[in-house]
């Protein structure tokens with residue numbers, strides 16, 4: 001699988017190409033959690049978001065379907081006793097309804113055949129009063145971002161859709177989810193986080 005094959009170089013490429021954006025967006029997402037929160041992260045990859053989140057929350061279950069990516073994430077978070085890693089598909093999470101205060105799914109929604117299934121699953125496991133955070137690279141926003149996405153895709157990333165800011169907003173409307181706010185980290189490959197609140 002593509003993600004297992006590239007797991008050893010993913011961070012290196014991400015840091016060189018998009019370090020500034022990644023630092024800003026991961027710290028922003030982490031800032032939305034606190035020490036009362038039990039957090040689920042879907043598609044955690046190498047743990048770029050997992051570590052800053054784990055440093056703030058009560059507990060984190062970080063999941064991905066690629067064991068190579070999970071192994072990298074586990075290494076990165078080895079000093080965080082409040083994190084556990086599990087293999088899980090975002091479209092079939094296997095947790096009870098309303099189990100988590102915050103659910104994060106970063107840079108994965110554009111890769112899925114059936115994003116609605118993933119959104120419905122994330123919604124199901126989020127508690128009432130909880131928050132769903134979905135940051136995604138807005139790679140149609142500039143020529144360099146489009147080119148980088150093309151290269152990633154040629155290597156086998158398998159993007160199912162690409163967004164600019166406007167089409168990202170439209171995507172959630174079409175899926176039937178009301179986003180309460182968006183936060184974008186600008187840079188080479190901007191990343192836009194959609195924040196969805198599940199009311200009590």
Ligand SMILES: C[S@@+](CC[C@H](N)C(=O)[O-])C[C@H]1O[C@@H](n2cnc3c(N)ncnc32)[C@H](O)[C@@H]1O
Nearest residue numbers: 003043044045048064065066069089090106107
């Ligand atoms: C671009 S990486 C993003 C990783 C991490 N969230 C980040 O932002 O650095 C995409 C990740 O999504 C995972 N992934 C793709 N489809 C998935 C699925 N259906 N269920 C769980 N993980 C999935 C891949 O294994 C990979 O680790």
